[in-house]
Amino acid sequence: MSLPRLRRRELPDATIARLPQYIRCLSQLENAGLRTVHSADLAAHVGVSGAVVRRDLSYVGSYGTRGVGYPVSELRDSVNRALGLATEHRMVIVGVGHMGRAIAGYTGFAERGLRVVGLFDIDPELIGSKAGNPGSEVLEIMPLADLAAFVHTNDVAIAVVATPASAAQSVADLLVDAGITSILNLSAVHLSVPDTVVVRPVDLATEIQILAVHAAARGRR
Amino acid sequence: MSLPRLRRRELPDATIARLPQYIRCLSQLENAGLRTVHSADLAAHVGVSGAVVRRDLSYVGSYGTRGVGYPVSELRDSVNRALGLATEHRMVIVGVGHMGRAIAGYTGFAERGLRVVGLFDIDPELIGSKAGNPGSEVLEIMPLADLAAFVHTNDVAIAVVATPASAAQSVADLLVDAGITSILNLSAVHLSVPDTVVVRPVDLATEIQILAVHAAARGRR
DNA sequence: AACTGTGAAGTGGTTCACAGCA
DNA sequence: TGCTGTGAACCACTTCACAGTT
Incomplete structure (x- = not known):
C-alpha cells in the first residue's frame, strides 16, 4: 500500500x-x-x-x-x-570552560545568522568575568539563577551545553524550564527532554573513537 | 542481478x-x-x-x-x-587554543582506549608551555617542526586539527606527510587529503545552524 | 556541446513485527 | 510468558545515468 x-x-x-x-x-x-x-x-x-x-x-x-x-x-x-539568514538566531552557552570559551570566541557565527548573547556558569569564581574574542563579542558570565529571566527578555531559543557530564542533565532541565527549544549537547551524556525540545548531541571523544575503530579495522586487513 | x-x-x-x-x-x-x-x-x-x-x-x-x-x-x-579497547590509540592535537585545550584536558579518553600524547602549535609564544588537566595528562606544547619526528617515534596514527580555518589545510598536509592516517577536523573548512587518509569533519557552527533552521521551520508551522 | 535537473537504483541505518527459545 | 535475534519494510541520503535545455 x-x-x-x-x-x-x-x-x-x-x-x-x-x-x-x-x-x-x-x-x-x-x-x-x-x-x-x-x-x-x-x-x-x-x-x-x-x-x-x-x-x-x-x-x-x-x-x-x-x-x-x-x-x-x-x-x-x-x-x-x-x-533563513535574514533573521538572527540568539543563543546562550552554559558552561564556560575551554569548550564554552572556544564557542563564545568563534568569529564565524555572524555570517551564519547566529549570535551568542549570554554566557552562564555555576562556578561563583567565574561570575562577572568576561569571555569572548575581539572580533566576536565579549560577554560577562552570569549565574545560572539568571538564566530563565535572561532567556525570556532576550528571546533566546538555542542553547549550548558545554558543562561536564555530571551537570549536563540538570542544566538541560533548567534550559527546558526557561523555554529553550533547541540544545547543542557537547557533554558526553544523553539528555532527556520533552519532545517539544530538539537536542543535537556532539561528542568529540566518540568521533575520535570512530576514527580509531576504523583505523584498527584497516590495519587488520 | x-x-x-x-x-x-x-x-x-x-x-x-x-x-x-x-x-x-x-x-x-x-x-x-x-x-x-x-x-x-x-x-x-x-x-x-x-x-x-x-x-x-x-x-x-x-x-x-x-x-x-x-x-x-x-x-x-x-x-x-x-x-578494540585493549590496544591504546595515541593521538596528537594541532592547535592549542581553547578548543585544543578542551580536548587535551578531557578526562574520558582513557576508558575509550585513547590517549593524547602530543600538543603542537605554530605560535612561538606557546611553545614550551603546558596544557592539560590534572586527571588527564599535562603535556608540553611543541613546535610544528617537531611533528613528523614525534609522530614516527611515538607511533601516532590519529590527529586532531583544532586550528583556525586559515591554517587547517597546511597543517593537514604536514600531518599526512608525517604519516597520520586519521584526522578529526574541527576547523570549518574541507581538508583535501589522499584517499589513504580518513578525515572526520566536525563543525560546531554547522551543528548549531542545523538547529536554527529546524527551529525556524517549526516556528513557521 | 555542455551543464543542469531528476527519476531510479544503491547504501547505511532504523523500525517493525514476529519467530525462536529459555 | 518474556525477552532476544533478525528478516523485511522503511527512510534519508547518495550515486548513477540520462533526458532536457540553452
Missing part, C-alpha cells in the same frame, strides 16, 4: 550542513568578479560530487541554466534565503 | 558511537551488583529504542538469552573487545 509521503518541504540536515560552504565559496567567486559557476566547481571546493551539489541546489529552488551553470549572486541570495 | 554483498564484518559508525555508552551503563550496573540486563534498560539509558540496542549487540556477537536478557559482565567484555 505505502502512503505517498506528501510532506518534505524541509532541507535535509546534510544539505543544511553544506549550504554555508557553498555560500562562502560563492562570496569568494563574486569578489573575484565571476558571474556564473558550475556545480563541479562548488563540488571541488566542498569536497563532494557534482550530483550532490545539484541535488542540494534543487532544494533551494535554484535557477541554474542547462549548458551554462548557476548565476553566482542570485544563487548566493537563494541559499541565504533557504537558510 | 545485484551482488550479494559479502563484506561487512565492520561495525556501523552509529553503532560505534553507542557502544561506549552501553559500556558506561554496564559498568554502573556491574558495580550495583546486577547480573543481567534487558535491551530496554540499556535503551532507556542511551535514549534509543530496544530494537537498536539488540541490533547493535548482534554486531558484537552478543550472548543474550531469550526470555532473560544479557549477562552484564560478559556483555561488557564483548563490547570492549569489539571496540
Whole structure:
C-alpha cells in the first residue's frame, strides 16, 4: 500500500550542513568578479560530487541554466534565503570552560545568522568575568539563577551545553524550564527532554573513537 | 542481478558511537551488583529504542538469552573487545587554543582506549608551555617542526586539527606527510587529503545552524 | 556541446513485527 | 510468558545515468 509521503518541504540536515560552504565559496567567486559557476566547481571546493551539489541546489529552488551553470549572486541570495539568514538566531552557552570559551570566541557565527548573547556558569569564581574574542563579542558570565529571566527578555531559543557530564542533565532541565527549544549537547551524556525540545548531541571523544575503530579495522586487513 | 554483498564484518559508525555508552551503563550496573540486563534498560539509558540496542549487540556477537536478557559482565567484555579497547590509540592535537585545550584536558579518553600524547602549535609564544588537566595528562606544547619526528617515534596514527580555518589545510598536509592516517577536523573548512587518509569533519557552527533552521521551520508551522 | 535537473537504483541505518527459545 | 535475534519494510541520503535545455 505505502502512503505517498506528501510532506518534505524541509532541507535535509546534510544539505543544511553544506549550504554555508557553498555560500562562502560563492562570496569568494563574486569578489573575484565571476558571474556564473558550475556545480563541479562548488563540488571541488566542498569536497563532494557534482550530483550532490545539484541535488542540494534543487532544494533551494535554484535557477541554474542547462549548458551554462548557476548565476553566482542570485544563487548566493537563494541559499541565504533557504537558510533563513535574514533573521538572527540568539543563543546562550552554559558552561564556560575551554569548550564554552572556544564557542563564545568563534568569529564565524555572524555570517551564519547566529549570535551568542549570554554566557552562564555555576562556578561563583567565574561570575562577572568576561569571555569572548575581539572580533566576536565579549560577554560577562552570569549565574545560572539568571538564566530563565535572561532567556525570556532576550528571546533566546538555542542553547549550548558545554558543562561536564555530571551537570549536563540538570542544566538541560533548567534550559527546558526557561523555554529553550533547541540544545547543542557537547557533554558526553544523553539528555532527556520533552519532545517539544530538539537536542543535537556532539561528542568529540566518540568521533575520535570512530576514527580509531576504523583505523584498527584497516590495519587488520 | 545485484551482488550479494559479502563484506561487512565492520561495525556501523552509529553503532560505534553507542557502544561506549552501553559500556558506561554496564559498568554502573556491574558495580550495583546486577547480573543481567534487558535491551530496554540499556535503551532507556542511551535514549534509543530496544530494537537498536539488540541490533547493535548482534554486531558484537552478543550472548543474550531469550526470555532473560544479557549477562552484564560478559556483555561488557564483548563490547570492549569489539571496540578494540585493549590496544591504546595515541593521538596528537594541532592547535592549542581553547578548543585544543578542551580536548587535551578531557578526562574520558582513557576508558575509550585513547590517549593524547602530543600538543603542537605554530605560535612561538606557546611553545614550551603546558596544557592539560590534572586527571588527564599535562603535556608540553611543541613546535610544528617537531611533528613528523614525534609522530614516527611515538607511533601516532590519529590527529586532531583544532586550528583556525586559515591554517587547517597546511597543517593537514604536514600531518599526512608525517604519516597520520586519521584526522578529526574541527576547523570549518574541507581538508583535501589522499584517499589513504580518513578525515572526520566536525563543525560546531554547522551543528548549531542545523538547529536554527529546524527551529525556524517549526516556528513557521 | 555542455551543464543542469531528476527519476531510479544503491547504501547505511532504523523500525517493525514476529519467530525462536529459555 | 518474556525477552532476544533478525528478516523485511522503511527512510534519508547518495550515486548513477540520462533526458532536457540553452
